Amino acid sequence: MSMGFDKEIFKKSVLFNMKNVFRKTVDEATPEQMYQAVAYAVKDVIIDEWIATHKTYEEQDVKTLYYLSMEFLMGRTLGNNIISIMAQPEVKEVLEELGFDLNTIEDQEPDPALGNGGLGRLAACFLDSLATLGYPAYGCGIRYRYGMFKQKIEGGYQVEIPDDWLKNGYPFELRRAEYATEVKFGGYVNTVRENGRERFIQEGYQSVLAVPYDMPIVGYGNNVVNTLRIWDAQAINTFSLDSFDRGDYQKAVEQENLAKTIVEVLYPNDNHYAGKELRLKQQYFFISASVQRAVMKYMEKHEDIHKFFEKTVFQLNDTHPTVAVPELMRILLDDYSLSWDEAWEITTKTCAYTNHTIMSEALEKWPIELFSRLLPRIYQIVEEINRRFQQKIMEMYPGNQGKLRSMSIIYDGQVRMANLAIVGGFSVNGVARLHTEILKNQELKDFYQMMPEKFNNKTNGITQRRFLLHGNPLLAEWVTRKIGDDWTTNLPHIHRLAIYADDPRCRQEFMDIKYQNKVRLAKYIKEHNGIDVDPRSMFDVQVKRLHEYKRQLMNILHVMYLYNQLKDNPNLDMVPRTFLFGAKAAAGYERAKLTIKLINAVADVINNDRSIGGKIKVVFIEDYKVSNAEIIFAAADVSEQISTASKEASGTGNMKFMLNGALTLGTMDGANVEIVEEVGSENAFIFGMSSDEVIRYENEGGYNPMEIFNNNYEIRRVLMQLINGYYSPQNPELFRDIYNSLLNTQSSDRADTYFILKDFPSYAEAQRRIDQAYRDEAWWAKAAILNVACSGKFTSDRTIEEYVKDIWHLEKVKVELEEV
Numbered sequence: 166m167s168m169g170f171d172k173e174i175f176k177k178s179v180l181f182n183m184k185n186v187f188r189k190t191v192d193e194a195t196p197e198q199m200y201q202a203v204a205y206a207v208k209d210v211i212i213d214e215w216i217a218t219h220k221t222y223e224e225q226d227v228k229t230l231y232y233l234s235m236e237f238l239m240g241r242t243l244g245n246n247i248i249s250i251m252a253q254p255e256v257k258e259v260l261e262e263l264g265f266d267l268n269t270i271e272d273q274e275p276d277p278a279l280g281n282g283g284l285g286r287l288a289a290c291f292l293d294s295l296a297t298l299g300y301p302a303y304g305c306g307i308r309y310r311y312g313m314f315k316q317k318i319e320g321g322y323q324v325e326i327p328d329d330w331l332k333n334g335y336p337f338e339l340r341r342a343e344y345a346t347e348v349k350f351g352g353y354v355n356t357v358r359e360n361g362r363e364r365f366i367q368e369g370y371q372s373v374l375a376v377p378y379d380m381p382i383v384g385y386g387n388n389v390v391n392t393l394r395i396w397d398a399q400a401i402n403t404f405s406l407d408s409f410d411r412g413d414y415q416k417a418v419e420q421e422n423l424a425k426t427i428v429e430v431l432y433p434n435d436n437h438y439a440g441k442e443l444r445l446k447q448q449y450f451f452i453s454a455s456v457q458r459a460v461m462k463y464m465e466k467h468e469d470i471h472k473f474f475e476k477t478v479f480q481l482n483d484t485h486p487t488v489a490v491p492e493l494m495r496i497l498l499d500d501y502s503l504s505w506d507e508a509w510e511i512t513t514k515t516c517a518y519t520n521h522t523i524m525s526e527a528l529e530k531w532p533i534e535l536f537s538r539l540l541p542r543i544y545q546i547v548e549e550i551n552r553r554f555q556q557k558i559m560e561m562y563p564g565n566q567g568k569l570r571s572m573s574i575i576y577d578g579q580v581r582m583a584n585l586a587i588v589g590g591f592s593v594n595g596v597a598r599l600h601t602e603i604l605k606n607q608e609l610k611d612f613y614q615m616m617p618e619k620f621n622n623k624t625n626g627i628t629q630r631r632f633l634l635h636g637n638p639l640l641a642e643w644v645t646r647k648i649g650d651d652w653t654t655n656l657p658h659i660h661r662l663a664i665y666a667d668d669p670r671c672r673q674e675f676m677d678i679k680y681q682n683k684v685r686l687a688k689y690i691k692e693h694n695g696i697d698v699d700p701r702s703m704f705d706v707q708v709k710r711l712h713e714y715k716r717q718l719m720n721i722l723h724v725m726y727l728y729n730q731l732k733d734n735p736n737l738d739m740v741p742r743t744f745l746f747g748a749k750a751a752a753g754y755e756r757a758k759l760t761i762k763l764i765n766a767v768a769d770v771i772n773n774d775r776s777i778g779g780k781i782k783v784v785f786i787e788d789y790k791v792s793n794a795e796i797i798f799a800a801a802d803v804s805e806q807i808s809t810a811s812k813e814a815s816g817t818g819n820m821k822f823m824l825n826g827a828l829t830l831g832t833m834d835g836a837n838v839e840i841v842e843e844v845g846s847e848n849a850f851i852f853g854m855s856s857d858e859v860i861r862y863e864n865e866g867g868y869n870p871m872e873i874f875n876n877n878y879e880i881r882r883v884l885m886q887l888i889n890g891y892y893s894p895q896n897p898e899l900f901r902d903i904y905n906s907l908l909n910t911q912s913s914d915r916a917d918t919y920f921i922l923k924d925f926p927s928y929a930e931a932q933r934r935i936d937q938a939y940r941d942e943a944w945w946a947k948a949a950i951l952n953v954a955c956s957g958k959f960t961s962d963r964t965i966e967e968y969v970k971d972i973w974h975l976e977k978v979k980v981e982l983e984e985v
């Protein structure tokens with residue numbers, strides 16, 4: 166029930182939109198048109214709160230967070246906004262009166278998928294929590310014309326389809342032409358002397374106009390509406406006669422093209438750096454625009470640029486936005502004529518960096534040639550930062566070449582963005598306790614020794630408003646009936662559910678809800694994939710990006726192994742299981758794509774084998790994305806979190822499963838460690854090597870997968886089926902690369918880089934424990950309820966409060982709506 170929400174006014178607004186936008190009456194409208202009409206009506210409600218929020222921020226002269234991120238994986242907005250303005254029952258009624266179903270209308274919205282995976286979704290959860298907690302914040306990013314590709318499976322292979330999410334317009338965005346900003350690329354730096362000082366002027370550059378689009382981020386029931394600002398690019402002076410006259414026709418065309426290409430598409434790589442020039446352009450484009458705007462906004466209200474950091478903080482979401490450091494320096498030095506030391510003090514008190522991975526292939530290192538050509542003035546500044554920092558290293562560690570080598574910002578012909586981010590800010594954080602410890606003791610050890618005060622941990626979190634309240638309405642209602650509804654803004658209170666874990670009736674209710682959710686997912690799969698799955702089987706789910714370190718391969722090899730057992734012994738006593746996969750592979754990641762093909766090939770054989778009595782089903786869910794994720798989490802019994810220990814910095818899917826009452830089958834990696842700590846190891850299934858063991862093997866060697874191959878018949882049999890045509894009779898060689906990756910040393914890597922064979926026996930053993938445990942429904946229900954009850958720590962509200970307390974130092978704001 167919303168206080169300010171008037172059902173009749175809302176209904177009129179929907180009808181008005183229908184007429185005004187589509188020249189239609191409601192009975193002629195398509196669901197898509199209805200979606201638009203409703204979305205605009207919801208935006209109408211939000212707009213007043215949005216205005217009031219920003220007015221309050223100005224009046225109170227608040228400190229503002231700029232969360233700088235190449236990715237915001239928002240997912241659908243309509244349903245979430247309706248929940249946030251607390252008008253879900255009323256909107257539902259209005260739609261029913263008009264002959265529409267809210268779910269169907271919500272399904273019309275394209276997923277805004279301006280992100281790859283965990284990193285982008287984390288940014289989206291953070292924005293939700295910031296608004297709900299009442300903290301002044303902007304998300305700053307790029308308005309990609311095409312977001313994360315849509316995935317189709319054809320003949321078992323992934324096919325990428327462009328995601329034309331703006332095709333029908335996006336109702337919630339607002340174009341803010343008045344804040345358009347110029348961003349300059351290339352050219353050269355001219356030095357002139359002015360009043361006895363050197364001034365640096367970029368000349369002969371190309372430029373684009375950055376034009377912001379604002380999206381409202383609606384706090385839950387608190388009138389706060391923050392802003393996600395994503396930048397579009399426009400040509401500065403489209404074919405201006407000026408430059409044509411001056412013979413600059415070529416340049417005018419180039420500027421036009423630059424604007425078009427720069428925001429064209431999101432790079433679909435997760436945890437992988439591809440080093441593309443256009444990517445660096447994207448980075449500087451949105452950072453320069455965001456930083457320029459932040460400085461301008463500050464100067465509208467303040468006199469003294471020296472105190473910029475008292476009102477502004479930049480959080481760098483991974484190294485992608487690191488050019489914010491030299492860009493802020495540039496503005497302070499060149500536009501505000503500050504001295505180096507003054508500018509450096511402000512910059513390093515403004516910027517903070519979050520590290521999301523230790524995977525070496527994700528480390529951004531730009532060749533000097535490229536970097537300096539594209540960003541000549543920025544490169545000069547980075548050189549000077551590096552020169553001064555190297556001096557400092559030498560003062561602290563005289564003659565220590567090792568320290569210079571590991572910490573220099575420019576080294577071996579490359580600009581190392583992580584090093585720049587660490588040196589240029591006041592905070593470095595990892596995203597789960599184990600990950601931060603690995604940063605401190607391994608990957609960033611030298612930095613930690615030199616500047617321990619910068620390092621801190623912020624274990625990730627997720628928003629329960631989307632992943633329980635919106636995604637799993639049946640369970641959400643049940644929880645609220647048991648313990649009241651304050652878990653929506655205070656997730657730790659969900660612990661009060663724990664007492665119901667021992668109550669047989671509650672266990673039954675819980676399992677009934679799980680069953681309903683499995684029916685809902687089965688229906689989705691039938692509609693979208695045309696496959697029948699039995700909701701009475703155990704749903705064992707692995708959904709996340711496809712990456713070798715996440716070990717989807719180990720999961721499917723285990724399915725092959727189980728199938729062999731069933732073929733040997735059709736009477737094998739096992740709980741019927743549906744293995745569900747969902748994963749996008751980066752378009753250029755061949756081995757990942759082959760793994761998708763393997764999963765589908767195995768599914769083909771097993772799903773069509775009647776002799777096994779439906780005991781195993783394998784489903785690859787096409788186009789895993791935020792909107793179907795909500796349905797998938799709600800329906801899961803088992804949550805597969807099986808990365809090679811030390812490789813998954815945190816994981817956040819693991820938390821979403823837990824919140825929805827799935828039991829974790831996982832390694833002691835990332836946030837799994839903390840999940841197990843909260844719920845107790847007796848309520849999870851843990852297996853495999855520890856991160857210490859993995860790191861020891863990596864440093865000292867001594868692992869030979871061939872030994873396992875030779876000594877373990879079951880594993881050997883599975884591996885041979887990769888190359889004898891068992892799953893690819895038309896082309897027995899199809900999976901040779903996967904076979905090789907496990908057994909033959911690859912160019913620079915050890916065979917079985919991710920210890921799949923090494924961990925396999927203990928994984929299979931954990932799977933057997935699950936099979937046994939699931940037979941005891943009372944036990945399972947209890948453990949599942951306890952998982953929900955112990956998920957309190959993993960709300961992004963807690964994560965945000967920790968960032969605020971330790972890094973951002975923001976004040977909470979209350980927004981009062983004026984009476985109308």
Ligand code: GLG
Pocket residue numbers: 282283284285287435436521522596625813814815816817835
């Ligand atoms: C990273 C990591 C994940 C992490 C996420 C958010 O791989 O383990 O949970 O960021 O911090 N690239 C990612 O998705």
